[in-house]
Amino acid sequence: MRGQTQTASAGGRWRGDGAAAWCWWWVAVVLLLGHLPSCARAGLLESNPGLAYNFYKNSCPSVDSIVRSVTWAQVAANPALPARLLRLHFHDCFVKGCDASILLDTAQSEKTAAPNLSVGGYEVIDAIKAQLERACPGVVSCADIVALAARDAVSYQFKASLWQVETGRRDGTVSLASNTGALPSPFAGFAGLLQSFSDRGLNLTDLVALSGAHTIGVASCSSVTPRLYQGNASSVDPLLDSAYARTLMSSCPNPSPASATVALDGGTPFRFDSGYYTRVQQRQGTLASDAALAQNAAAAQMVADLTNPIKFYAAFSMSMKKMGRVDVLTGANGQIRKQCRQVNTS
Ligand code: HEM
Structure with a gap:
């Protein structure tokens, strides 16, 4: 199935279910908004590590439209991409935090480790980064692009975002295959899975x-x-x-x-x-x-x-927002890579 092509309108499935999908989405948003006050009381929203909605409002106002248009165009041509981009974000966040360390092409980097050999979507991130560098050079982090592309890849089905993404992450400079032991094993039992999540502040x-x-x-x-x-x-x-x-x-x-x-x-x-x-x-x-x-x-x-x-x-x-906050680099930490596959040399 990987690599199989299928147009977005195959069998009329996307089109035929569009109205129902919209309906579900709006109901979900209403429900989600209804949950926000209680979540804030529970302290969830207070643990924001320095991220913000619309972080690039002044520095790169076109970020959302660029990420969405590139991602949707690529998903339209390849329906396997939403899964790949969603998993890419997860594997980024669980290893050294959401810092785009999974994208680095160095020797013995994270992407060379066994659990990451079947991870994909890198070329979509490259395409987005290339457009963003033309629009706002040196402003948008690769870590934020990974988070936004995951959201937009899934949103292609609904033609609206299923979750909101905070931005302001910065890029890490270290990527080691030896750190990927932090990823949960598909053969793990319940206790092992829960431990892996709680190690990252997730419940x-x-x-x-x-x-x-x-x-x-x-x-x-x-x-x-x-x-x-x-x-x-x-x-x-x-x-x-x-x-x-x-x-x-x-x-x-x-x-x-x-x-x-x-x-x-x-x-x-x-x-x-x-x-x-x-x-x-x-x-x-x-x-x-x-x-x-x-x-x-x-x-x-x-x-x-x-x-x-x-x-x-x-x-x-709610949980994607929490995952997107795991061990992020913000403020003066990390860097904004010029190319997502390599750290800046100057
Ligand atoms: C609960 C612990 C998890 C385990 C043990 C796990 C493990 C796996 C494994 C083994 C695969 C198949 C990889 C392969 O054999 O090629 C996979 C695929 C996938 N995982 Fe997970 N995963 C977990 C949680 C997550 C989370 C939290 C996300 C995203 C939020 C995620 C998103 C995906 C997606 C979308 C795929 C399909 C990728 C594709 O089609 O290219 N997984 N996962």
């Missing part, structure tokens, strides 16, 4: 809400086959629905070609919807880490709640 709600990103995109078969061919190669992970296991086996034989992939959400792999949670409930989560969410009572209750698309969009929005 159980964030874990369950952000796992909903697996409503789109694909996994390499190597991330799934250990569940399908356990031990003597004949037993299947008991947490996996047996009919779904057979479906996965047909996409991922033993052994599978290195390039083989399988949809993370076998129901609607290109739609950013709450179907992921229904599938987790039905023991059809593709990764062991997806299945793990049903193994803890509190998480399973949240999974049940988030089958409601309105609740999912609201929860995802």
